Amino acid sequence: MKEIATQSAGPEKARHIDGRINRIGTGDLIKAFGSPSGVDDLATLRAFVAGRMRRPAWPLREWTEAIRSRPAADAVLIDATALLSGVDVTGTEHGRSRRYGFHYLDWLVPGVHAWLLTGEGRYLEAFEKHLEDWVEQRDSVTGEWPGLDVIWYSLGTWARCRSLLPTLEVLTASPLSDRAWGGLVSTLVGGARWAYDEHDAFRHGNWQLVCATELLHISAVLPDLAEAASWAERARLRIDEHLLLDVYPDGGHYERSPGYHKMCLTSLQLAAVVDSRYGSGELARHPKLTAMYDWLRELVSPNGWIPHLQDSHVEWPARSLLRGSYVLDNPVLASSAAQWLSPEEFAEEAAMLPAWTDTARQARWTSTLASAVSTPAPAPQRTSVLGYSGYVVLRAGDLRAVINCGPHIEHELESHSHRAVLDFVLEGQHRPLLWEAGGPPSYDDPEYLSWYQSGRGHNTVLVDGQELSTDRVVSTDPLVDTDLLAVFTGRHQGNGVPQARTIAMVREEPSYLVVTDSTPGLDGQHTFRACWQALDPWRQVGPLAFDTTGPDGSGLLLLEAGDPETTAVETLEGTARRPDLVRPEARYEPLHTLALDRDRGAFTTVLVPHTGTESPSVTVVRSWATLTIDHGHTVDRVGTNHWVRTRRDAGEQLSWATGWQVRELADRGRPLFRSAAPVDVEATLRDGRLQLAVTASGRCRIWIRVGQDGEVRLNGVPVTTVSDEAGWADLTLPYAGRWTIEGATHA
Structure with missing residues (x-):
């Protein structure tokens, strides 16, 4: 009997969970594989599968050998140690969103990884115990999102297949009990059935896309499943639709978040490997897939990170680019990756990738690996306009501004778009100079909406303290882009009043920015707040002049050309991820806000990067429509x-x-x-x-x-x-x- 709920399904279809999904017995599992001759129990089914299953996209044996005796192996053993003690497999102690993530079972698979690395049975025994407990208790788990089952929903079925399907190859011939093996396979089959039923029509967003890629994956790894062909057909149809409708022509993913873009690209990368090995190979030749890698390369900084735009983490795409080179047979991506990976890291990642059975292709891949380090990566353009995604990147040497000029995008559950537009981050001296709040540690964080998504945590101008509406009505002028100067101008009405911002970057030394904000005809009718965010505290060095300097002496001088008498100044503190300048990791640390308040929406802000503990001697004078910026040895006169x-x-x-x-x-x-x-x-x-x-x-x-x-x-x-x-x-x-x-x- 199907358990169909009558209430609204919320972000997904009405509940469609029945025994063929969550209560698959031994007989049902044998039928799922077409009732092979001579197969009448789990042991004989296991032997049948062992001789016929295909290798997963990213096999664990190669991965294990690649990280052996490396720091990554130490991290695996630390994670696996937690499994040796008791684990509450219901995840009830986790918050509203974290509880869903707990049932992805990412915490469980280190038991298999540690067993492969050490050969110690205690890790495999812990994996077996917790898996069986989870299978037994999962139906008792409830969630707090209306209409969204904790276990059987798109991200849950995707993530468990992503984590557990690669373990099947090594566990089928392991000491794992037949009972636990059956629980593992039934979990994968039940998830695939749920995903097939759920995704019978296209819908925007990352949930359906990543779910479809794992549906394709399991259909290829276990082709004897009676439903495998229909799963593969539906998966390919959804993937093709997402490449058409959910990937912009400039390569960006629909939601405009680097983190979710990379998540979707990683899943498409897996699907392309599966298709290359067991299908037509057409997916790896899809132009949108190449464009998605190019999008990462356009947004990556000289330090190898991508800022945490929208609900994103700080992303380091080098390893993804190397895998993209492998999947797409594209040497440029390998040389791009090599500039941010040490030779040891490059070799480690390459060793995880199984050899191609096509000897010609494997020979090309071997040649790509041999030449990647010595082949210069293509230099970035001085300006990148990702118009469909809504980002513009201005560059001058190592100075880089990434400007957000895109729309608010809906989502299956909660939008990942932030309440800011025409905001930007600024990097120079190989570190962030102006930064933003970015994505939260968890969507359960009490400040998720009031800080991380709020305009308060961005480099923008707020009106009356209100949040930007979802209907921004953003427009941009043609970009001025010369060897000497780049000028971006955009407009929006997301705060209920027309606002404009011009960001001009001088490319010749001394290189700096002038940011002009305006709200014409509204003087005295509203309160305007210009927010500027930095990793280090702001200190006042003159009338409307402020400096933020890091421990290494590199910093940013900010001068505002307004009237100090009519401007209120406030400094505040929030939290944001700070990218490590050496390792590809980011920690949550203070983010310092400089807020300038006045009853006019006009702000003219000069941003001067510098090195050394002393602020540079720069003066800014406005006379009618001309702004004069005096650096001592050079004088710039700026008009509209x-x-x-x-x-x-x-x-x-x-x-x-x-x-x-x-x-x-x-x-x-x-x-x-x-x-x-x-x-x-x-x-x-x-x-x-x-x-x-x-x-x-x-x-x-x-x-x-x-x-x-x-x-x-x-x-x-x-x-x-x-x-x-x-x-x-x-x-x-x-x-x-x-x-x-x-x-x-x-x-």
């Missing part, structure tokens, strides 16, 4: 759509100037360039002459000053110009594109 740098150490000589969508570019009131239509322009002074780079949207007439010789080159071609009495010569750019003009003067 132009930037001019002069060098005091060269007699106030122009260094460069740039403007975007301008008709005129000037240096301290002296025009350098004019145009009949808005264009983007760069002007660089070289040997007393200006070199101009102009990007036009169509045919366009421009004017420049030329010397007495009148020599002008357009994209390297000499052209004839005639100057007027003021020395201006007109020139026509014949069609849209980027044009280089040589021969102009700086008069």
